[in-house]
Structure formats: structure tokens, C-alpha cells
Amino acid sequence: MMTRVLGMVWIRVWKDWDEKRREWLDLHGSFKSGLEERVLVVTGSQPGPCRNPIGDHLLLRFFKNKVDYCRIHGYDIFYNNVLLHPGMHSFWAKIPVVRAAMMAHPEAEWIWWVDSDAAFTDMDFKLPLQRYKNHNFVVHGWEKLIYEKKSWTSLNAGVFLIRNSQWALDFMDVWSGMGPQTPNYAKWGEILRETCKDKAFYDSDDQTGLVYLLLKENEKWGNKIYVEGEYYFEGYWLEIVETLDNITAKYNDIERGASRLRRRHGEKVSEGYSAMWGEYLKDAGYGKFSWRRPFVTHFTGCQPCSGQHNQMYSGTSCWDAMQKVLNFADNQVLRNYGYVHRDLLDSASVSQLPFDYPA
Amino acid sequence: MMTRVLGMVWIRVWKDWDEKRREWLDLHGSFKSGLEERVLVVTGSQPGPCRNPIGDHLLLRFFKNKVDYCRIHGYDIFYNNVLLHPGMHSFWAKIPVVRAAMMAHPEAEWIWWVDSDAAFTDMDFKLPLQRYKNHNFVVHGWEKLIYEKKSWTSLNAGVFLIRNSQWALDFMDVWSGMGPQTPNYAKWGEILRETCKDKAFYDSDDQTGLVYLLLKENEKWGNKIYVEGEYYFEGYWLEIVETLDNITAKYNDIERGASRLRRRHGEKVSEGYSAMWGEYLKDAGYGKFSWRRPFVTHFTGCQPCSGQHNQMYSGTSCWDAMQKVLNFADNQVLRNYGYVHRDLLDSASVSQLPFDYPA
Secondary structure: OHHHHHHHHHHHHOOOHHHHHHHHHHHOHHHOOOHHHOEEEEEEOOOOOOOOOOHHHHHHHHHHHHHHHHHHHOOEEEEEOOOOOOOOOHHHHHHHHHHHHHHHOOOOOEEEEEOOOEEEOOOOOOOOHHHHOOOOEEEEEOHHHHHHHOOOOOEEEEEEEEEOOHHHHHHHHHHHOOOOOOOOHHHHHHHHHHHOOOOOOOOOOHHHHHHHHHHHOHHHHHHHEEEEOOOOOOEEHHHHHOOHHHHHHHHHHHHHOOHHHHOOOOHHHHHHHHHHHHHHOOOOOOOOOOOOOOOEEEOOOOOOOOOOOOOOOOHHHHHHHHHHHHHHHHHHHHHHHOEEOOOOOOOOOOEEOOOOOOO | OHHHHHHHHHHHHOOOHHHHHHHHHHHOHHHOOOHHHOEEEEEEOOOOOOOOOOHHHHHHHHHHHHHHHHHHHOOEEEEEOOOOOOOOOHHHHHHHHHHHHHHHOOOOOEEEEEOOOEEEOOOOOOOOHHHHOOOOEEEEEOHHHHHHHOOOOOEEEEEEEEEOOHHHHHHHHHHHOOOOOOOOHHHHHHHHHHHOOOOOOOOOOHHHHHHHHHHHOHHHHHHHEEEEOOOOOOEEHHHHHOOHHHHHHHHHHHHHOOHHHHOOOOHHHHHHHHHHHHHHOOOOOOOOOOOOOOOEEEOOOOOOOOOOOOOOOOHHHHHHHHHHHHHHHHHHHHHHHOEEOOOOOOOOOOEEOOOOOOO
């Protein structure tokens, strides 16, 4: 009965949202300027301590990384660590959080869910929102793998951008309808395994659910969903970690030749300095095989909190890679404070930077 | 030699800061409006995992609490978890962080250091900055205890507000001159124990150092230091925790009688709704014996990360009190998202709130 009652509340609240939001914006007109670019980052983790002894320390660092990115770009960020719907655990928990965030933040055009185990690794990069102006949902993936291979890893549901809209609420209602809070959960497990033959585990999950909706209800939802494959909207850590040393060297080389890039500056004007990089990065490409900093590095399969990482790699390789990635990101931040981690595997040590570094 | 070299860099960088900052503001004129109210919150913890198994989880929650407060009030927040000066460990570590933050944030008039084990427990309350307009440094304390008792606990150095200025840099140079990075550290330990007879431990510490400067160099620094004792600029958790249930009941009573206070609203307009509370709180008082929500609750002596808490109380009393305080604060935030912790000791469970709660 619990689920039904909660379900009713849910439906009662979330009707005519586009009109209600428009009314709110009319009442609070100061939020209309810049509306299309206004993003609220939402992330979170479970309410209790991690089982893995280093887990909460890593969650703290991942959160700091996101707060750094948001401060630099003027985004708000909300960290949730309560289960808003008692039945919607694990990866399903984010859906009620995103929904609640839409309501509490009518001024935000986009809610950007970012998993706790994903880190911003290019502090300069901004979402190309213009590209998504006709879409309501953005996810990282590859259309070929979705429509031809029907693979459950053809996209990644750990990072997504969703427009604050009635469309989003309707979509999340359908999407979450495959979740553990419904009586149809077991049946959805079967259907999803039937649809994506490579699905790795038994229970219905949000990611395969998304692939299912793209495959089976494409007419209803597909035209508003943008599958982003051109840059690391999120990227697989194993593909990224080994490239970070070369990327650092390449960026340092460029800076040695361009004094204006080396200028120490206030964090608040970082976006202006980032823009100067444009001409130097125009041949860098994006994503795999590029020497541009990867935008978001995602530790899919590492499970920093439970410690139940994918058996393909050892715990140590996950934790070391996380330190490396977090310090790579931190160096971009610390620089404006006058410091650098010389060794990306040494989180504790920093050196003070001379003013014209790295000339 | 390390310390000397670092010391030289330090001095070279930090001259004529008021002029440099003014030049920066002239170049970036958009930051001049609202300058006096612009605050950067700075906090942080050590680079590695906590020794106490629940420590990092608590640090994560304390950080979330601060990010919530900053989001609601439009403040930036910087979390530091590296030791910027290898010699300045423990409580001394914050001084180089605050200094670096001033430089990276010339647009911020105030840097507000808040210890990792302090939580905002009144999400509505704002610093009365107008009161500090002729001062450069604000700390919680009691003048009587400073000047008559010469007690090392006559003030608390875990939370302070410092004006982004050359005064602040000069003051921090003198203050940090008692720290572990200097050859005079042992001598300062003796001097501080001599000055504050009740000092609980041997080594020179920043808090007793501050009392020393107020007592011995008052003519040089005292007129710019504001000792705030009127409200919980920070408050001792043991004094606060037992009052939270009554405070909750009192606020709920007021809301039952005033429908405009109950109105669910977007988080971005929270400050407007907080202002409505003014008339209902005018008899509440501030600080001890008040039924107003305490502004900042500080877990002095609890040591959430090392677990080496004051032997006066058990670990459990610290951790339970932290959960209670953090959930008390979280309820003020979650409310706009439509949820509440019914039981302040149960961090995992929330209920959905009806729209006119608590009518």
C-alpha cells in the first residue's frame, strides 16, 4: 500500500509543471535572464557509512571535485544522501531525487545528474547546451550499439542531463515504472534481459531500462533524447587514466609557448582564461584518441563505497586510478591558489608554484 | 631550509595586497557591486582517510551541510584537503589555506573559515556583516574570559571571519609565527602556557595564540578584532544538542499559526521567506537560553576523524549528537524538496511532506 500512496502523492504533485514553472518565473522575473544556461548539478550517495574503509574518503573527494567545478562555472549543486522513496534503492534512487530537485529549483532549466563516482577532469569545459536546445534528455552513448547491438552498455545512465519540464516528469514516471518499488519489477527484469542479451545481471536496472525505451518506445520518447558520443560527457576510467600523463605534458608544452595562458588569475575569471585555450586545442579532438583533457571520468564498475568492484580489475587499480584522476582535476583548481601536486599518485603533497609556471 | 624558502615566496607574494586587490576590482568592475557582502566559505580536512571508521562519512555530511548553506545564500565554498605548508599541520593548516583563498578570490571581501566539524544549524540566519564594518577579524568569544580569566577557551578559533586585506595577511604572518613551521615553536608553547594557565596541552596552538595576541598585542591588533558573543557564531555542541527538540516544537507551533510560513517555495527564494520569520522570532533571543535555532554548532573535542575525542564523553554521544544536529539542519533543506526526517537520530529515513505541513 505504501507504494500506492506514495504514487498518488507523486502524481498529484506533478501535473501541469510547465505552466506552474512558467508562473513561478513570471513571479520571480529576475531568473528569466540566463534561464536556458542555468544548470543544477545533483549527486549523492547512500545515508550510512561505506562498507569499504576508504569509500567515504573517496566520496568526499569526488564531492569536492564537483563543488570545485560548480564554483568555477557558477552552478548550484545539491548532494542527496537520503533515500527519498523507500522502495527505490541502488541506481533507481536518483530518479526521485532529480524529480524533487526540479520542483525545488524552478529557476534551473537543466538538472544534471552526476554519479558519486564520476569526476570532472576538465575544469574548463562547458556543456554545449546549444546543441541540446531541441532535446530534453542527454546521455552518453553510441547509437550503433543501441540500435544494432542492443547492448546494455551502449549508453551510460550514471550521468545525464534532463530538462526541467513536464516531459521529464512523464518520462521519469515511465522509466521508474521498471523499478523495485513496483509490482512489475520482476517482470521488467525478464523483459530487459530479453531485450538486451548481454545484460550482466538479473534485476531490472535503470540503464537497460533506458536502452529499452529507446528501442521499444522510440516514437514516443526518442526525438527528445540526445545520445552524445562526440566528447566525454562521461568516459570510462580505464580508457582515460593511462592518457593523463601525456595530456599533462601536452598542455604544459602549450603553456610554455604562450605566456598569456600562464597568467595566474582569480578563480572567478577562469572562464575567460579557458576561452583563450580555444585556438590551441582546435586540433585536439574530443574523446577517445584525443589529447584534450577528458571532461568527465567515470569509475564504472569500481564501486568505491561497497568495495564490490568488477572482478576484472583489482581494488588497488581502482583506488590508485581515482587518486590519479582526482589529483589531475585538483591540479587545475589548485593552480589558481598557487599550488600543484607534482605526483598525481601523491594526494598529500603539493608544491608552491612560481608565478610564471611552467615557463 | 624548506621553510625558509617557502617563507620567502610567501613574503614576496603578499605585499601591497590592498592596492593589488583594488586594481583587480577596477579591471573586473562587475564584482564591485555587492562587494561588502561577498563571502567565500573555506573549510577542509586532511589529505588521507580518517582513522575513525565513521569519520569520513561524517566529514562528507558536514561538507554537504556547508554546501547547502552556501547554495541557499549564494556563497562560494572551497574545500581544501591538502597540506599547503608541509610544516603547518593540524589546526595551523588553515592559515595558509585562508591566505591562498584570499589571493584566488579578490572578489570576496570576507573569507569565512569554518572547521570541518562545525555545522550550520540555522539555514536562514545570515552574518550581521554590517556590525563588522569597522573590523577585519571576527571570532566567537567572551571578552571577560579573555581579559580577566586569560583562558585559552575564552574564544574559539575554529570558525572565523577575516577581511580580504593586507591587514589580514600581516596579522596571519604574526599569528602563524607561533606555528610548528618556525624554529620558535617550542618557545611559543612555553609562552602560551605561561599566558593562559588553563591551557590543556603542551604545544603552541592557534587558539591560545589568538588569546595571546589580544592580551599582549592589543594595541596593534585589538581594535580590528571583533569578539562576537551575542549569537552562536559557533556554539558548543553539548550546550546545543539537548535544546533541538524544543526548538523544533516551538518553530512548528509558530508555523501552525502562520500559513505564509508554511508555503512550499523554491530554494532560490528562501531568503525572502526567512525574512518573514523576523517578527515571530523577535522575542527568541540569541545564543544560550534562546529558543532560536543555533546558527553554527561546533563539535569541539569530538574529533570525528581521528576518533580521539575528549574523554569527558563517549564516542557514541559525539556521533549520535552529530547525526541529530546534521538531520536538524537537513530538515530545513529537505523541506523545500518535500521531505523530512521525522526522527532526528534516523539519518536514513525521510517521509514525504504534505503541502501545508505542519498545519
